[in-house]
Amino acid sequence: MTQIHVTTTVNGDEVDFLADPRETLLDCLRDKLGMTGAKEGCGTGDCGACSVTVDGRLVCSCLVLGVEAQGKTIETVEGMAEGEKLHPLQRKFIEHAALQCGICTPGILVAAKALLAQNPDPAEEEVRYWLAGNLCRCTGYDKIIRAVLDAAAEMREGV
Amino acid sequence: MPLDTKTTGFKYIGTRPDRPDGIDKVTGKARYGADAYAPGMLHGVMVRSPHAHARIKKIDATKALALKGVKAVVTRADFPTGLEGEDWNIQENCMAGEVALYDGHAVAAVAATSLLLAREAAKLIEVEYEVLPHVTDVDEAMKPGAPAIRAGAADYSVPEGLHPNVMRYIEYGHGDLEAGFAAADLVMENTYKTEATHQGYIEPHACLAQLGSDGKGEMWVCTQGHWFIRRMSAAVLGIDVANLRVTPSEIGGGFGGKTTVFIEPVALALSRKAGKPVKMVMTRSEVLRATGPTSSSSIDVKMGMKKDGTMTAAKVTMRMQGGAFPMAPIDSALDCAFSCYNIPAVHHEGYDVLANRPKQAAYRAPGSPMAAFATESLVDEMCRALGLDPLKTRLKNASREGTKASFGPTFPRIGLVETLEAAIAHPHYAAPLGTNQGRGVASGYWMNWGGETSVSAALGEDGSVTVSVGTPDIGGSRASMALMAAEALGIPYENVRVNVVDTGSLGVNEPTHGSRATYATGLATIEAVKQISSKLCQRAADKWGIPAEAVIWEDGCAKPSGPNAGEFPPLTIGELAAEMGSTGGPISGHFEATPSGHGGSFGTHIVDVEVDPETGHTSVLRYTVVQDAGKAIHPAYVEGQFQGGAAQGIGWALNEEYIYGADGRLQNTVFLDYRIPVASDLPMIDTVIVEVPNPGHPYGVRGVGETGITPPLPAVANAVHAAAGVRLRSLPMSPPRILAAIKAKG
Amino acid sequence: MVKVHLWSGLRRFTDGADVVELEAKTVGEMMKALVEAHPGLDPVIKAGVSVSVDGKLIARGLHEQVSDDSEVFLLRQLKGG
Numbered sequence: 001m002t003q004i005h006v007t008t009t010v011n012g013d014e015v016d017f018l019a020d021p022r023e024t025l026l027d028c029l030r031d032k033l034g035m036t037g038a039k040e041g042c043g044t045g046d047c048g049a050c051s052v053t054v055d056g057r058l059v060c061s062c063l064v065l066g067v068e069a070q071g072k073t074i075e076t077v078e079g080m081a082e083g084e085k086l087h088p089l090q091r092k093f094i095e096h097a098a099l100q101c102g103i104c105t106p107g108i109l110v111a112a113k114a115l116l117a118q119n120p121d122p123a124e125e126e127v128r129y130w131l132a133g134n135l136c137r138c139t140g141y142d143k144i145i146r147a148v149l150d151a152a153a154e155m156r157e158g159v
Numbered sequence: 160m161p162l163d164t165k166t167t168g169f170k171y172i173g174t175r176p177d178r179p180d181g182i183d184k185v186t187g188k189a190r191y192g193a194d195a196y197a198p199g200m201l202h203g204v205m206v207r208s209p210h211a212h213a214r215i216k217k218i219d220a221t222k223a224l225a226l227k228g229v230k231a232v233v234t235r236a237d238f239p240t241g242l243e244g245e246d247w248n249i250q251e252n253c254m255a256g257e258v259a260l261y262d263g264h265a266v267a268a269v270a271a272t273s274l275l276l277a278r279e280a281a282k283l284i285e286v287e288y289e290v291l292p293h294v295t296d297v298d299e300a301m302k303p304g305a306p307a308i309r310a311g312a313a314d315y316s317v318p319e320g321l322h323p324n325v326m327r328y329i330e331y332g333h334g335d336l337e338a339g340f341a342a343a344d345l346v347m348e349n350t351y352k353t354e355a356t357h358q359g360y361i362e363p364h365a366c367l368a369q370l371g372s373d374g375k376g377e378m379w380v381c382t383q384g385h386w387f388i389r390r391m392s393a394a395v396l397g398i399d400v401a402n403l404r405v406t407p408s409e410i411g412g413g414f415g416g417k418t419t420v421f422i423e424p425v426a427l428a429l430s431r432k433a434g435k436p437v438k439m440v441m442t443r444s445e446v447l448r449a450t451g452p453t454s455s456s457s458i459d460v461k462m463g464m465k466k467d468g469t470m471t472a473a474k475v476t477m478r479m480q481g482g483a484f485p486m487a488p489i490d491s492a493l494d495c496a497f498s499c500y501n502i503p504a505v506h507h508e509g510y511d512v513l514a515n516r517p518k519q520a521a522y523r524a525p526g527s528p529m530a531a532f533a534t535e536s537l538v539d540e541m542c543r544a545l546g547l548d549p550l551k552t553r554l555k556n557a558s559r560e561g562t563k564a565s566f567g568p569t570f571p572r573i574g575l576v577e578t579l580e581a582a583i584a585h586p587h588y589a590a591p592l593g594t595n596q597g598r599g600v601a602s603g604y605w606m607n608w609g610g611e612t613s614v615s616a617a618l619g620e621d622g623s624v625t626v627s628v629g630t631p632d633i634g635g636s637r638a639s640m641a642l643m644a645a646e647a648l649g650i651p652y653e654n655v656r657v658n659v660v661d662t663g664s665l666g667v668n669e670p671t672h673g674s675r676a677t678y679a680t681g682l683a684t685i686e687a688v689k690q691i692s693s694k695l696c697q698r699a700a701d702k703w704g705i706p707a708e709a710v711i712w713e714d715g716c717a718k719p720s721g722p723n724a725g726e727f728p729p730l731t732i733g734e735l736a737a738e739m740g741s742t743g744g745p746i747s748g749h750f751e752a753t754p755s756g757h758g759g760s761f762g763t764h765i766v767d768v769e770v771d772p773e774t775g776h777t778s779v780l781r782y783t784v785v786q787d788a789g790k791a792i793h794p795a796y797v798e799g800q801f802q803g804g805a806a807q808g809i810g811w812a813l814n815e816e817y818i819y820g821a822d823g824r825l826q827n828t829v830f831l832d833y834r835i836p837v838a839s840d841l842p843m844i845d846t847v848i849v850e851v852p853n854p855g856h857p858y859g860v861r862g863v864g865e866t867g868i869t870p871p872l873p874a875v876a877n878a879v880h881a882a883a884g885v886r887l888r889s890l891p892m893s894p895p896r897i898l899a900a901i902k903a904k905g
Numbered sequence: 906m907v908k909v910h911l912w913s914g915l916r917r918f919t920d921g922a923d924v925v926e927l928e929a930k931t932v933g934e935m936m937k938a939l940v941e942a943h944p945g946l947d948p949v950i951k952a953g954v955s956v957s958v959d960g961k962l963i964a965r966g967l968h969e970q971v972s973d974d975s976e977v978f979l980l981r982q983l984k985g986g
Contacts, residue, residue, distance in 0.1 A: 001275075020275055027274075036194040037187020039411070041361040042443040046830035049361055077187040086185065094181035097795035100634035100803065102184035103191060103362040103411025125839075132839040135830065137359045137412050138634060139799055140806030141838040315948040316914060329981065331912035490981035567910060567978040568957040606962070606983065673983075755963050855961070 008069040010035065011079025019066035025059075026050045028066035029076065037077040037106045041135065048134030051107035052076045058114040060133075077106035080113065088151040088158075089113055098147035100138035108134045112148045120156055124149065166790060166852040166859045171646045175795045178638040179657060180409075189409045192365030192381030193440045200367070201230055203429045203439040204277040205422065206267040206284045207449060208259030211293035211515040211823025212306065215259060215286060218267055223280040228272040231433035232284065235266075238428065239397035246394040248484045252518045253395055253424050259288065260308065260483035261515050262824040263448025265421075270429040270437045293515040293823040297480040298457050300324045300514045308483050308513040326485035327511035329493060332474075333563070334504030339472025343463025347541050351533040352889040353872070354816035355455040358522050359807070359835045362411020363441040364450060368426035372434075374398040376427055378405045383413040383631055384670020386611075388423055389662045395424035396431075403427075406661040407631045414807070415521030416451050418670045444828040451520020452817055454479040454487040458533040460496075464541050468552035472504040473497050473565075475534065479526070480512045481519035487511045488519075491606070492526025495869070496534050497565035498604040499575060499761065500556040505565045515823055521672060524605040524865035528808060528872050532890065535601040535873030540886065549600050549877070550588065550763070554579040558761075574787030574851030574861075575602065575761035581847050582763040587783045596769045596780065597881025603869025606759045607862040608673025613666035613751040614683035616644065618691050620740075622715075622733030623654040626684055629668025630676040631659050634803075634864075635796035639677045640684045642792050643858065647685045648692055649715035650732055666751050674862025677792055678757050678853075683750040685857045690748030698742045699730045756855015760863055762786035764805065764870035770883040775898030777813055777879060783845040789853040789861030797863050802844040804867020810836045811868070812875035816891050907935060907971050910978045918945030932956050933967030935977070953982040 003018040010033065017032035024043075029035045029052070038061055041047035045060040052061045053075045054068075080087040089109050092098070099105045108131060115122060115130045122130070127148050128141070136144060183189040208215075220232040235256045242250050255264045267284050271277035292306040299305055300322070307323040317328045340346050362381055370376035376398070382388045385405040393400045410417065422439040430437040441450070457478045463471040475496045481487025489509035497505050542549045557579055562570045582588060582600065592598060615627045626644050630636060641655040648655075669675065692712040699717030700707040709724035710717050716729035739746050767781040784801040791797040814834050818826045827833045852859025872890060880886050885900035906926040911919060919925055925942060929935035935956075940947050956963045957978040963969050971977055 020273075022275060030194075031196075035187070036190070039191065039362065040193065040440075041363070041411075042830045044443065044829045044831065047361055047443075077185075081186055086182070090182075090185040093185050094177045097175070097178070097635065097793075097799055099181075099184055100796070100799050101360070101362070101410060101412045102180075102189055103360075103409075105184055106187045109185060124843075128838040128841075132837040135361055135835060135837060137361055137414070137807070137835060138803045140802035140836075140844050141841055142802045142844045143795070143799060145838065145843070314952060328914065329912070330914040491983045494981070494983070567912070567980060568960050569976055571960040608983070609962075753966060755961050755966060755969075757962070 004067050006067055006070050008072055008074060010074045011076060021065065021067055023066045024062050025064040025066050025069055026061035029061060035076055035078055039103055039106060048111060049104050049107040051110040051134065053110065053114055058111055077110055080109060088154050092147040092151040096143045096147035096150065098139065098143040104134060104136045108144060116152050116155060120152060122152060165857060169646060171642045171652055172790065172792055172858055173794060175793060176638065176652050178635045179641060180632065180637055191362055191411050192408045195367040195379045195408065197367055197436040200436045200438050201270040201272060201433055202274040202277045203268055203270045203426050203437045204281045205265045206281050206286065208255065208262065208264045208266050210259055210288055210290050211262050211295065212291040213259045213288035214291060215255060215257060215266055216289055217287040219285040223269055223283040226276065226280050228276045229269060229280045230435065231270045231429050233268050233425065233428045233432060237432065238395060242394065249391050249420060250395045252484060253420060261517050263517060265449065268425045268429055270433050295514050295516055295819045295823055297455055297478050297512050297514060300480055300512050301478065301510065308515065324513040325510050326513060329489055329509040332506035336472050336474060336504045336506050339504035340463040343471040344466045345541060345544055346461065346463045347537060348461035349537055349888060351458045351536060353456045353529045353532055354890055355452040356811045356815040357447055357452040357833065358414035358416035360412030360414060360416060363443060363446045364422055365440040366423050366426050367436060367438045368423065368430050369436040370427040370431040372431060375402045378403065378423060378427065379408055380405060380423055381408045381410045381417065383410065383417045383633065383672055385662050386629065386667045387418055387670050388420055391420045392424045392427055396427055404661055404663045407659055410631045410633055413633055414523045415525060415672060418521055418672050421450050443830060447828045447833055448825050449517050451518060453522035454481045454519045456529040458529065460533045460537045462537055462541060464545065466545060468547045468555050470500055470502045470556045473502050474506045477509045478512060480514035480516065482516040483513055484518040485511055488526035492530040494566040494606065495527035495604050496530040499558055499602045501558050501562040502565065523804065523807065523868040527603060527605055527869045528811060531601060531603045531869045532872035536876050539877040550579055550583050553602055571758065572851060572854060573759060573761060574849050577849045577851050578761055578763040578785045578787055581849055582765055582785045585765065585783055585847065587765050587781060592767060595772060595882055596767060597878045598765065598767050599874045599876065599878030599881060600763065600765050601870040601874035601877060602761060602763045603866055604759060604761050605674060605865040605869065607678065607757040608675045609679045609754040609757045610669035610673060610675050611667050611753050612679040612683045613668055614680060614687045615665060615747060615749045616687040616691055617747040618736050618739065620736055622736040624648065624688060626655060626657045627660045627664055628657060628680050629660065629665045630671040630680045633671050634799060635793060636676045638796065639681060639792040643681045643685050644688045647688045649713060674864040675757065678856055678860050678862045679754050681860055682754050682856055683752065686750035687748040691746055694746045695732065695735045698735050701742065703727045758789055758853030758855055758861045760787050760861045760866040762866045762870055764874045766874045766878045768875065768878040768882050770879055770897060772883065772901055775894035775901065777892060777897065779809055779842055781842055784867060785847040785849060786863060786866055787849045787851050787861060788863045789856065790850055790859035791848050792860060794848060797848055798846040800863045801846045801867045805844050805871050806836050806841060808868045808871025809875060812872045812890060812892060814891050814893060907973060907975060907977055909935060909939065912979065915946065915949060919943045929971055931967060932963055932969045932971060935971055955980040955982050
């Protein structure tokens with residue numbers, strides 16, 4: 001099938017790639033741009049391991065076509081840290097042992113960052129419902145929720 | 160092996176430092192199974208049977224091979240013949256031979272220059288089937304007239320007269336059962352059923368394989384154990400193990416399901432045929448349809464109890480289907496069934512049965528959760544009938560050091576009593592409950608494992624230490640190994656680097672399974688680094704001109720053992736390492752063993768639920784895990800194991816199940832329909848780490864990974880009974896089932 | 906003589922005995938003696954068993970010592986997740 005030339009912005013950098021119209025944004029990020037931080041856990045939008053933001057909106061990149069990225073602004077887990085300085089969520093995830101195998105971590109971090117962007121002071125229940133689309137099989141979520149709440153508190157203090 | 164066991168006065172053990180692979184895993188840099196690419200790489204896709212049971216009459220790949228960019232198609236004809244036993248089972252499961260045995264069974268595979276092309280080609284491979292009668296339920300599969308899946312394959316243990324689907328039979332016990340039941344004031348007997356559940360790791364199986372016509376190959380793969388992958392792949396393909404180098408990726412969860420092969424030998428076969436590297440990544444549907452779920456089970460339990468709660472006799476009959484292949488975990492299920500209790504007379508009977516389902520794989524404490532669901536539910540029912548406190552009754556009968564275990568031997572030092580006492584004392588156990596709310600408790604056991612283990616440690620020129628281990632890090636084990644190495648050497652945690660190395664770098668290591676990594680790899684790490692410190696003592700002794708026996712290792716330094724040894728200032732590991740090139744050359748340590756002093760771990764859980772009488776929906780309100788860790792090396796990751804086990808058990812109890820249609824096809828092949836617990840389903844999960852040191856480990860470690868999934872099944876069922884007044888004896892306790900039970904009660 | 910406890914399903918290979926007495930100093934010698942005394946146990950041992958000596962589970966340690974006082978159980982081979 002004819003490939004389509006796509007130009008887009010990922011984590012602040014302008015990039016371009018050729019996409020088969022059937023390929024997902026997740027495929028394009030991983031296989032065309034070498035950005036393997038977003039993971040495919042299901043391919044059906046159920047697990048959230050592929051979470052990225054498109055123009056600030058949280059999406060499952062396995063449910064977005066690569067060609068839809070044309071002209072958009074995409075943020076992935078690779079763009080969360082500023083150089084060697086980790087985002088508070090990243091730091092708190094390590095500190096709270098909020099990851100075991102780590103496969104769901106990139107998607108959860110992107111999703112949690114999107115939550116805190118619109119609600120800097122979420123209640124535990126709000127975090128739980130916001131992250132209900134991000135499956136974790138290892139942790140039972142306890143330490144993940146604590147890490148997000150702790151990061152939110154730190155970020156509020158920092159303002 | 161004599162061990163110098165140390166259980167107090169630790170500097171690093173029991174602290175909670177950041178895990179060494181933390182930054183890689185929060186920044187997206189860590190490379191998992193599907194994150195590898197090779198020049199010239201092809202993509203492999205499997206063709207799978209849509210039928211539960213069907214004879215493969217013909218496979219025609221002409222149209223697929225005609226597509227430009229399609230490089231190879233393999234079927235069973237591309238694999239060697241003549242394999243036996245489990246090797247044959249694995250080969251047959253990776254690629255069907257004459258008969259497809261379950262919905263999703265691989266029958267062919269294709270490699271092409273792109274994934275889209277490979278998928279298109281897979282659709283063009285024409286397979287002609289003759290559909291055969293099938294059976295998916297364990298009790299149905301044992302009935303006369305059920306289709307025989309592999310007639311004549313039963314082993315020595317099966318008595319005559321049983322259905323040919325019964326592959327193995329086990330029977331054991333001790334004591335006078337009849338006298339025990341006669342001595343009881345109450346005898347109860349019930350049948351319990353559990354559905355198959357999947358390990359549900361978020362990372363699908365993935366590998367990147369390369370195999371030459373000379374039989375030399377390399378593979379990158381997500382696995383719990385790459386030596387297992389090497390041995391099984393080599394057996395399935397008929398190549399030498401030494402010619403296959405397997406490198407483990409980071410692993411996105413396993414829980415037992417990544418201790419065997421599915422796509423790996425097929426990717427190697429495609430690579431050999433195409434002459435190029437082949438990457439294969441499963442879809443979620445493939446994971447659910449064709450990788451190991453756990454067994455489904457049907458269990459009869461009978462128990463006798465006196466009015467004061469004393470257990471007098473118990474009997475269990477366990478029927479499990481493990482898919483179309485033998486080895487459902489009846490053995491460990493039976494061993495765990497009554498392991499919590501000191502019962503004078505016990506009897507166990509088990510049937511390992513075939514059904515047209517995927518080959519079961521190990522899942523966290525294989526068999527134990529099903530057994531606990533049956534026995535711990537019955538104990539709860541009997542406590543209710545006799546008006547007894549369920550935790551105190553468990554304590555009255557609890558196994559302890561010196562108890563003759565239900566499975567035979569005498570228990571060494573174990574910690575069940577301590578977990579029960581901690582649970583009874585926990586504020587959760589006395590907290591008030593509201594309307595439609597109920598509390599359940601249950602205990603559980605896993606015997607743990609040691610297993611083949613080989614570890615090397617090498618001293619760097621600056622005094623830092625590299626530890627090479629063979630057990631993939633699934634949940635923070637690099638941190639635990641680094642803590643144990645730091646403790647044993649008396650050097651900072653940050654000065655130890657732990658690498659999970661490939662099959663070419665160490666002797667055989669069993670996978671990260673059986674709750675063995677912190678125990679066995681930890682033990683080997685400690686012993687390996689101790690060799691480094693003892694060599695450093697020798698170097699210091701040489702320098703000081705005194706015998707090596709007069710030098711001790713303390714706080715990262717060589718010191719004279721006392722005033723009689725002479726007056727010398729301590730030499731640090733850094734000072735000694737800087738000179739090692741001129742004092743005798745490189746220094747390393749190596750330890751290999753199959754340690755057998757793994758102590759079993761017991762746990763006791765408390766759960767509060769609320770059941771909505773209108774919908775039958777169960778909310779988990781509060782959850783507490785109490786478990787014996789022996790010694791928690793990194794307590795945060797021990798808590799994580801407790802919490803994760805509880806969450807998986809809650810999913811098994813309330814939601815998760817394999818749903819087969821009348822056509823024998825799996826109906827819920829995506830996460831939307833095979834629903835594992837999400838964040839909003841669960842409360843915080845409180846943990847209490849009990850530490851009854853294991854004498855078989857230098858620092859007292861017991862494996863903690865598996866036990867945690869065992870008590871939740873009965874604990875939640877017991878809580879549902881307390882909340883809604885109905886006893887559910889079949890899992891999962893999904894809303895329609897609970898609602899039906901409430902309605903039936905009236 | 907070392908007393909080896911068998912699981913009861915194996916009685917039909919040992920003329921009904923639950924406990925078999927053997928001359929052996931190691932687990933390896935014990936396994937060999939078991940099969941010599943009761944050839945019907947050969948497929949059982951070949952299929953894989955575990956041995957518990959004084960509460961310690963020996964997987965493949967054929968050199969492990971056993972004595973007349975040891976508590977020895979032949980157990981089914983187990984696999985963890």
